[in-house]
Amino acid sequence: MTEKSTENQKPFSDKITGILNYSAPNLALAIGYRTGLFDVMDTFDTPQTLKAIAERADLNPRYIKEWLGVMVSGEIVEISIGEDGDNRFYLPKPHGDFLTRRAGNSNLGVYTQEIPLLTSCAMEAVIEGFTSGIGVTYDRYPEFQAFMSQLADAKHRQVLVDKFLPAVDDGRLIGRLQSGIRVCDLGCAEGVALMLMAKAFPNSKFVGIDISREVIETAQSKASRQQLANLEFVTLDAATLKDNREFKDAFDYVTAFDAVHDQTRPLDVLLGIRHILAPGGMFSMVDIAARSDLADNLEHPMGPFLYTVSLMHCMPVGLVDGGTGLGMMWGREKAVEMLKKAGFQQVQVLEMPEDPFNLHYFSFK
Numbered sequence: 001m002t003e004k005s006t007e008n009q010k011p012f013s014d015k016i017t018g019i020l021n022y023s024a025p026n027l028a029l030a031i032g033y034r035t036g037l038f039d040v041m042d043t044f045d046t047p048q049t050l051k052a053i054a055e056r057a058d059l060n061p062r063y064i065k066e067w068l069g070v071m072v073s074g075e076i077v078e079i080s081i082g083e084d085g086d087n088r089f090y091l092p093k094p095h096g097d098f099l100t101r102r103a104g105n106s107n108l109g110v111y112t113q114e115i116p117l118l119t120s121c122a123m124e125a126v127i128e129g130f131t132s133g134i135g136v137t138y139d140r141y142p143e144f145q146a147f148m149s150q151l152a153d154a155k156h157r158q159v160l161v162d163k164f165l166p167a168v169d170d171g172r173l174i175g176r177l178q179s180g181i182r183v184c185d186l187g188c189a190e191g192v193a194l195m196l197m198a199k200a201f202p203n204s205k206f207v208g209i210d211i212s213r214e215v216i217e218t219a220q221s222k223a224s225r226q227q228l229a230n231l232e233f234v235t236l237d238a239a240t241l242k243d244n245r246e247f248k249d250a251f252d253y254v255t256a257f258d259a260v261h262d263q264t265r266p267l268d269v270l271l272g273i274r275h276i277l278a279p280g281g282m283f284s285m286v287d288i289a290a291r292s293d294l295a296d297n298l299e300h301p302m303g304p305f306l307y308t309v310s311l312m313h314c315m316p317v318g319l320v321d322g323g324t325g326l327g328m329m330w331g332r333e334k335a336v337e338m339l340k341k342a343g344f345q346q347v348q349v350l351e352m353p354e355d356p357f358n359l360h361y362f363s364f365k
Contacts, residue, residue, distance in 0.1 A: 021074070022074075024070070024074075025070050025071070025074040025076065026112055026115055026116065027116055028067055028070035028071065028074070029076070029099070029109065029112040030112040030113050030115075030116045031067060032067065032071065032099070032109075033099065033109040033110060033112055033113065034113065035057070035059060036057065037053075037057055037059070037064070037067065038091065038096065038099045038100050038109060039100050039101055039102075040053065040056050040057040041053060041077070041089070041090075041091035041096075042091055042093075042096040042099075042100045042102070043056070044090065044091070046090065047078070047080050047082070047088030047089060047090035048088060048089060048090070049082070049086055049087070049088060049089075050064060050065055050068070050086075050087065050089065053068075053089060068089055071089075072089070076091075076095060076099075077089050077090065077091050077095075078090045078091075078092060104158070105158065105354060110151060111305075113147055114144070114147070114305075114309055115305075115308060115309075115312075117143055117144045117147055118141075118144055118308075118309065118312035118313055119312070120143065121140055121141045121142075121143060121144050122136055122140050122141060122144075122312055122313065122316070123312075125140050125316070126311065126312055126316055129316055129319070133319075134319065134320075135264075135316045135317060135318065135319030135320035135321070135323060135325065136313075136316035136317060136319075136320070137317070137320055138212070138317055138320075141313060141317075144313065149189050149190060149192075152189070152192070152193075152257065152258065153190070153192040155355065156192050156193045156196055156257075157192070157196065158354075159354045159355065160193055160196050160197070161196055161197065161200045163354050164352070164354070164355075164360075165177070165197070167350075168282070168284060168362065169282060169362070173253065173282065176252065176253075177197070177200075177201040177203075177204050177253075178201060178203060178204075179203060180201075180203035180204050180205075181204050181205075181252035181253060182204070182205045182206075182207070182250060182251045182252050182253075182278075183197065183204055183205070183206045183207070183251060183252065183253045183254070183255070184206075184207045184208075184209060184247075184250075184251040184253075184254045184255070184276060185206070185207075185208050185209070185254075185255045185256070185257070186209050186210075186238050186254065186255070186256045186259055186269070186273065187209070187210055187238065187256055187257070187258075187259025187260075187262075188208030188209060188210050188215075188219065188233065189210060189212075189215050189219070190215050190218050190219045190222065191208045191219030191222060191223060191231075191233060193255070193257060194206045194207075194208045194219075194223075194231055194233075195222065195223060195226060195228060195231065198223075198228045198230050198231040199226070199228065202230055203230075204230065205230050205231075206230060206231045206232075207231075207232055207233070207234060207251070208231070208232070208233040208234070209233075209234050209235075209236050209238060209241075210233070210235065210236075211235070211236065211237050211238065212235070213235045216233045216234070216235045219233045220233050238259075238263065238269045238272055238273075239263065239264070239265040239268040239269050239272065240268075240272070241269070241271075241272025241273065241275055241276055242268060242271040242272040242274075242275045243275075244272070244275070244276070247275075247276040248275060248276065249276070249277070249278045249279065249281075250276050250278065251276050251277055251278060251281060252277075252278050252280075252281050252282070253281060253282045253283075253284070254273050254276065254277055254281065254282070254283045254284070255283075255284045255285075255286070256269075256273070256283075256284070256285045256286070256287075257286045258286060258287060258288070258358065260285055260287055260326075260335075261287055261288065261314055261318070261326045261327065261328050261330050262314055262317055262318055262326075263318065263323070263324075263326070264317075264318055264319070264320055264321055264322075264323025264324060264325075265323060265324065266318075266324055266326055266338060267324075267338055267341060267342060270338055270339060270341075270342035270344070271342045271343070273342070274342055274343045274344065274365055277365040278365070279365060280364060280365060281364065281365045282362070282363070282364055282365075283344065283361075283362070283363050283364070283365070284360060284361070284362055285335070285339070285360075285361040285362075286352070286355075286358050286359070286360055286361075287330075287335060287358060287359060287361065288306065288328050288329065288330075288331075288357065288358055288359070289332075289351075289356065289357060289358055289359045290303075290306065290328075290329045290330075290331045290332070291331045291332060291333065292329075292330060292331030292332065292333040292334040292335075293331070293333070294329075296331075297329065297331075302357075306328055306329060307328075307329055309328060310327040310328035310329050311327075313328075314326075314327050314328040315327035315328070332349055332359060332361075335349075335359075335361055336349065336361070339361060339363060343365075344363040344364075344365070345363075346363055346364060347361055347362070347363045348360075348361070348362045348363065349361055350362055
């Protein structure tokens with residue numbers, strides 16, 4: 001190896017070292033968030049001993065000590081020496097602004113859960129897919145699906161009724177919901193979005209559709225306990241809607257929140273959505289904010305993270321039964337192209353200030 005090639009290798013070796021050093025703390029960050037350690041440390045205004053942190057967290061000090069080793073070396077937590085010579089630890093408030101539950105929409109700590117969960121759920125199945133080319137079924141992801149449902153539910157509770165819906169169709173949707181229209185949510189999971197809407201707009205009728213019988217049964221149970229008479233749930237494959245006579249022209253408004261890119265037959269789903277919309281009906285598709293060409297995502301602030309989640313979940317579940325396998329990063333160009341192919345000619349691509357991860361694709365039938 002020449003001297004020049006050795007010099008060229010060093011920056012890349014430094015890069016890999018950096019990746020190892022900056023990716024490894026993800027596990028410890030996830031542990032810190034899940035155990036509440038970040039929230040506990042956020043309550044302190046001054047550096048504290050290991051003993052004080054362990055007592056307030058009610059957790060084992062030896063485990064916390066090792067965890068703090070990751071946090072300090074990873075420059076998440078600050079270390080100092082007290083007058084007694086013991087180490088003191090402090091989570092700076094600006095760090096807590098992004099790592100704790102009080103952070104609200106700025107909370108990045110919650111996303112540290114995703115890669116560890118996906119590794120646990122699907123690592124071996126995804127590696128096998130590199131040889132077989134087959135997809136990975138949803139039943140491999142129970143813990144991840146539960147986590148993502150909780151994440152989506154929390155987001156809906158924060159913004160759906162107060163911010164998202166009032167912005168749809170320049171505010172005109174709210175008046176129609178108040179008067180009474182029929183609304184369908186595709187990929188509704190346990191129905192939190194629909195329950196929020198059903199409570200807020202009692203004159204409207206709401207239908208949730210999901211392929212999972214289990215989540216539909218859970219949604220029905222929750223809706224029953226809340227005595228929501230204007231809400232029902234149906235177990236159905238959204239890809240079959242285009243041939244469904246019962247729901248033809250049945251809905252004035254249809255929503256799909258981060259649901260289309262996971263579908264095995266996404267074009268059929270979009271055709272089905274247009275089929276069930278009444279003439280002049282509105283469709284809101286909320287999906288990831290990205291471009292369709294990889295080269296156009298090189299400056300994406302969370303590109304490596306989102307592509308990894310797609311590799312480990314979105315793409316393989318979309319390949320099941322010979323599916324399309326769109327992946328999370330299918331991007332706005334592909335999304336608009338498919339919407340137009342399904343018959344939605346006027347597609348607005350709208351940014352969502354309350355949700356920078358996604359775009360709102362809005363169109364009429």
